[in-house]
Amino acid sequence: MALLDTLITAKTRHDWTLAEVEQIFSLPFNDLLFAAMNVHRRHFPANQVQTSTLLSIKTGACPEDCAYCPQSGHYNTGLSKEQLLALEEVIANAQKAKDAGATRFCMGAAWRSPRDKDLPVVLAMVRAVKDLGMETCVTLGMLNKDQALALKEAGLDYYNHNLDTSPEYYGQIITTRTYDDRLNTLQHVRDAGINVCAGGIVGMGETRNDRLGLLQQLANLPEHPQSVPINMLVAVKGTPLENTDKLDWLEFVRTIATARIMMPESYVRLSAGREEMSEEMQALCFSAGANSIFYGEKLLTTGNPDVERDMALFAKLGIQPERRDIHESELEDVRVPVTAEASPLYYDATARH
Helix, strand or coil: CHHHHHHHHCCCCCCCCHHHHHHHHCCCHHHHHHHHHHHHHHHCCCCEEEEEEEEEEECCCECCCCCCCCCECCCCCCCCCCCCCCHHHHHHHHHHHHHCCCCEEEEEECCCCCCCCCHHHHHHHHHHHHHCCCEEEEECCCCCHHHHHHHHHCCCCEEECCCECCHHHHCCCCCCCCHHHHHHHHHHHHHHCCEEECCEEECCCCCHHHHHHHHHHHHCCCCCCCEEEEEECCCCCCCCCCCCCCCCHHHHHHHHHHHHHHCCCCEEEECCCHHHCCHHHHHHHHHCCCCEEECCCEECCEECCCHHHHHHHHHHHCCEECCCCCCHHHHHHCCCCCCCCCCCCCCCCCCCC
C-alpha cells in the first residue's frame, strides 16, 4: 500500500528509471487501476474526455520508411498519392468537426519535413481553423527552429511528433530518421512555446521492456508532453507489420494506466486502433486515465469509430465531451466532491485557485 500512496500523491517527475516504470506497470491490475484513477482525479475532472478530429491534408508518397505506415512510399498499400488540400476544403472539414463536438482540429501531412513552398499554405490553414474557435494541431514531420516559430506566430496550439517506441527498438521500425531527429524536433516545438503532442505505438512486435522504455523517454523529457497519444498498431496490408500478432488487450490498458501515473498533468489520448477495441476495453482505458480521443470516422488513412458510436458509449459511461470554456456557473455540474477533510488522494482540478 505504501507504493500506491507514493504514486498517488507524488509530485511530477522527470527522472524515472526503467526499474521504477516496470514496478508500476507490473502492479496487480486492480492496484494499477486504483492508482491511475486517483492520479487522474487529482488533475482532471473524472468524467470528461477531450475530443479531437484528424484530417489528412496531404496523403501518400512519404519518403520515410516507417514500418507501420500505409503512407510510406516504400510500400505498396494501394494508397494513392494526393496533393495538399485546398484551404476551403480544410475549413469545411474543420467546421464539420466543430459542429460534431470536436474542440481540437488536427491536420497531418505525409512529409519528411515541410517544404518552404508548402509551409505558408499550412500557416493559412492554422489561422483559418483558429478563426473558427477551435484548438489547432498539425503533424508535418521534422521541424527546424524557424518553422516552429512560424507555426507559433500563426497561432498553432499543438504540434504532434511521436517517438514511436523505445530507442532500442526504434531501428527495427524506421531507418530514414534517427531518434535524436525526433527529440530535436520536440525541442524546437517546446522552444517556440507550442504545446507538444508526443506518444507512440504499441503492438509493433516490441517487448514489454520497449513499451516501458517508450514511457520512460516521454516522462523524462524536459517537460511532459501536454498530450500523449497511445496508439495500438493498425496492421495495414502491404506494410512490413501487416502480419504482426495483436497485442494482448490487458497490456494496452496497463500502458495507458502507467502513462497516466507517470505524466499526471498530460492528456492521455486513446488513439489509433480504437475501431478494433470493444466497448469494455475502451471503458477500462477511460478508467485507467485516458481522457482524450480522436473523434470521427477516419484517422489519416485508417478507420476510427464514428461520432454516433462514440456518443453512445459516452452516454453509457456517463462521460461528457470536454468543453473549451466552462463558466463558473456551470462548474458545479463537473466538480469532483471534496469534503472539508479532503483526502490527499483527491484534488478538485476544476476549482479556481
